[in-house]
Amino acid sequence: MTATADKPAAEVVDTVSLTIDGTEVSVPKGTLIIRAAEQVGIEIPRFCDHPALKPAGACRQCLVDVASPGPDGNLRAFPKPQASCTMTVTEGMVVNTQHTSEEADRAQKGVMELLLINHPLDCPVCDKGGECPLQNQAMSHGRPESRFVDVKRVFEKPLALSSEILLDRERCVLCQRCTRFSKEIAGDAFIDLQNRGAQQQIGTFDEDVLDFDGYRPVGAATVDEAGKAFSSYYSGNTVQICPVGALTSAAYRFRSRPFDLVSSPSISEHDSSGSAIRIDHRRGKILRRLAENDPVVNEDWISDKDRFAFAWQNLSDRLTRPLVRKDGELVETSWPEALAAAAAGIKAATAADDEGAARGAAVLTGGRVTLEDAYAYQKLARVVLGTNDVDSRARVASDEEQAFLGTQVAGTGLGVTFGELEKAPAVLLVGFEPEDEGGVVFLRLRKSLGRQQVLTVAPYLTRGAEKLGATLVPAVPGREAAALAELPADASEALSQPGAVIVLGERAAEAPGAFVAAQELASSTGARLAWIPRRAGERGAVEAGALPGLLPGGRTAALKGPRDVVAKAWGVDALPSAKGRDTAGIIAAAAEGAIGALVIGGVSASDLTGDVAAALEATGFVVSLEVRRSEIAESADVVLPVAPPSEKPGTFVNWEGRLRGFATAIQTDAMSDHRVLDLLAREWGVELGTGTVEAVNAELAALGAAEAAHRPAAPKAKAARNPRAKKGTAVLATWHQLVDEGALQDGEPYLAGTGRVAVARMSAATAASLGDAVSVEVSTEVGAVELPLVVTEGMVDGVVWVPVKSPGSWVARDLRAAAGAVVSVKGAA
């Protein structure tokens, strides 16, 4: 996010030259033979080998003949074929694969025959059939007929590892990709090899030693290595890397044949990483999503939410036609009528009354829309509705955050990257739980386990943070700024190493002074800053200016200069100069009857701590742009259906600042928000110019980034003081679990089963003050949630943690409170 660091001089790589099947190749020292062969287009069959996992040498399918020069320089052949997936190349080596060595070919055919003796011939009903490495390689390297006439090994099938992941052990070739992934990559070993010989199998851990510590999933699940109920956010990757059909997902099992599917590349809409995915669909219906390899972003992996949460957009409440309220009921209507009704309604609601007083309009757009959509929303607000009351932050937000985003994030291009985060010698996390809020960011950090010092400013060390080997910098929620100011010397020292990174999550906005403190820390240590919000559209909205005080490109709306630049580009006389309100301000104003019309797109009412129902009730006219009939749509006056990401093109800007464009995967007549808003603006006779992705991007490109003088003033804020802990109260800590009851996870019960059960966490001392409690009631004057109590070691005293939106714990809706609030706590036996 700071200026691009000087690129280090290209590293000098030692190379090694060898000959593979008569072709000379030079590869970096330490390259495995199998990788070197790939470089010259020679494919050696393999099962256990996976470029992202450590070599195992277990399946023996990749045997090749190898000779290398001895001490005397003469070529010496290895007496037996070698596994090309475990042997690194040496200078002058001569490798002969199945193409040029009869011995290697015979060895491979022999292994293939052995792999198949216990493998069931159920390809016609197997999910993997048609895209199965075993099937394919059996065709290319196997015998046409089996000589095995004896009895095959059988297992009970399937073994449910979780509500989502199923294991058919008789199909398993014991390549250990899944166990290596779960140990090496995700760090949540939940399956391992058990038994031996032909009875060796992937198995689960002993449930008798189950130890519930609050990470138990909602659905039935096996237990992990430590005897804890297994709940992994990344388990779906094991299904994708399984080279046979042993691991399947409950959601996709028996649903389709791969050759019936149309595959479209896309970008996940679930988090700010912008993971590359592949959408597989059939006759307009998404059947599954897979990780696409993107070496600079998500590498080979995606989170289970990225993979499995796609049912939401095709549920029965999907909107396909506009709705207009007539006689109190929302009825389907035509687009022209709906657009006319929407415009007329907004005009009437914002018109001056008899005394000449007018109520303004406001625009709310959740953090889930694309860059283009966010741009259209803010342009509509500023050009058509004449207001700066536009905000994309459907969460706790602050002016300090906005100033930070305007000075440090918007229009700064590519900042800290995934690769730089991985290589950082030290990472300080502020208001950010990588496993819950970062998706694949967690995997990148974990990749550096042992090479990277992770510090986390949080009320307790989560299991995810433990998996990163993180050190806790204890902080009461809302008081993170103080923790940053008083950071231990060794932590500051760690951050002074070149390449160190300070990561600010979206929850940094919940802590007054956190952005200021982080910036000070960055300048005193030289660490770089990265802002990693949770939602996919957050960064794009910042770039597009869908914030009350920010115009496109990081320009402040508070100064005339930048306003005029934008106004000129848009061909209007002037932009509104009144200070805009943020989401909470807009809801509060609306509830007081101060807002005439609201245009809301992509916001879940239950994400907001304000009184949304009252706001909608008191607002003159509400236009909702939605994919589904949401709570807000239900009380709107006009509902305009918009396309979900799979049915439109667009761009997500990920947290790195990388543009992640995607094309339409499934052609429907659903329109993007920016196109709908373009049509709506015409009702005022305004050409918004947001009809197409290309048009929006051309405008954005023409506008460019703000010059320094046009940026907002540096953030200013004072750190909050520690609240006095009164008896029967605690400071609320809360954040989203990756798998929870968010709207984009609706309709996917198998995934929901892998989410963690909601609990309330407290330190032993705080819990003791509640007496002999097994559960805790957390309440405000608005409402209460009651959750099982989990005493959490090392947690800051006087704090209670509950998940934001997990089953039985909808904090914003039920408590109307956010982190840092003082809430009442009561124990229950």
Place this chain on the structure above:
Amino acid sequence: MTDLVPVLSATWGAEQSWSLDTYTEAGGYAPLKKALGMEPGDLIQAVKDSGLRGRGGAGFPTGMKWGFLPPDDGGPRYLVVNADESEPGTCKDIPTMMSAPHALIEGVIITSYAIGCNHAFIYLRGEVVHVYRRLLQAVREAYEAGHLGKDIHGSGFDLDVTVHAGAGAYICGEETALLDSLEGRRGQPRLKPPFPAVAGLYARPTVVNNVESVASVPAIVDKGVEWFTAMGTERSKGMGLFSLSGHVTRPGQYEAPLGITLRELLELAGGIREGHELKFWTPGGSSTPIFTQDHLDTPLDYESVGAAGSMLGTRALQLFDDTTCVVRAVTRWTEFYKHESCGKCTPCREGTYWLTQILKRIEAGRGTEADIQQLLDTCDSIAGRSFCALGDGATSSIISSVKLFREEYEAHVEQGGCPFDHSASALFDYSDTPATEEAHA
């Protein structure tokens, strides 16, 4: 005629041979004092010069193995004694530890001193609880006598010894699987490199030596390199325990110079069971290709046995006379390998599973001529393809027996059953009850 040279077995006949007193009275722990007065480097050189080769089967020069350790970096380095003796026919380490555990412990101390190890481990096969108790007792005695612990005999050298009992897996005799098991993991062989000398136990430099190799060290220190090299053949120096079992008049341990022949050993052991003739035998346990009468005069050293198409292995000479069905014997061995295959790699895991089914079919008279070829083909898919040597070992007896006794396999196929009277080959009362079909497991 080669004579026996009781060195390790010298005190086995004594009253309470396992006690520290008996061992000390016979001169035990004197070599330790001598060794502690030497430079570690000189000790390593002496063992190198002695030509002592690993007695666990592979025959790798012991001194050279010690020499592979990287220079001292101040961190720990370990000696791990492989006492996981589990191969069918192999029975030399267990008697050694049972009868003279102090020979091993003294060897452990001297070896540790030589390689700079302050914590040694003895990984013992878990099934032999009586040996486990005896080792624990001997270690306790050694601590009490000041042979173990801090500043041993004022030398400034510290050593602790931990005796660990395995959980019953043949694969844990493979040194890297042993290390994984010792670390508390699932016992499966590790990828090499790194080799144990570089990153072994707890990823530190480690020497893994067989019981007999380590127990031979005190004698070399005591009696000298010349004494040791005077025994054996040109490249197979010293003495070794030869374990005779099966159809032999006096089965047991015969400690003799390497290079002795089976003919000589049989003379010492009273010959093959009376009234019978030797049919086939293993020179080094069930993992080594079988021999016949033709090999009675093959010198039992690494080179000669290798040249004759087998391996000296652990010198476990299992002797089978003319009453034995070779198919039946090979099937039992193969069932062992199927049971003990760790499952890590495809060839061994699947191959032994298949081989067992084919062999059992042939043995029961339900095989075909094609099955015999299938045996060889399947062996070809295992040997040289598996992750470790277990797979190779599983095929040795099959390949060699088909080569030497193909007609016997064919007889099973043609006659639809086994042509042998199984009770005749038994060494105890045995009736041939109908074999129950084992559940597929």
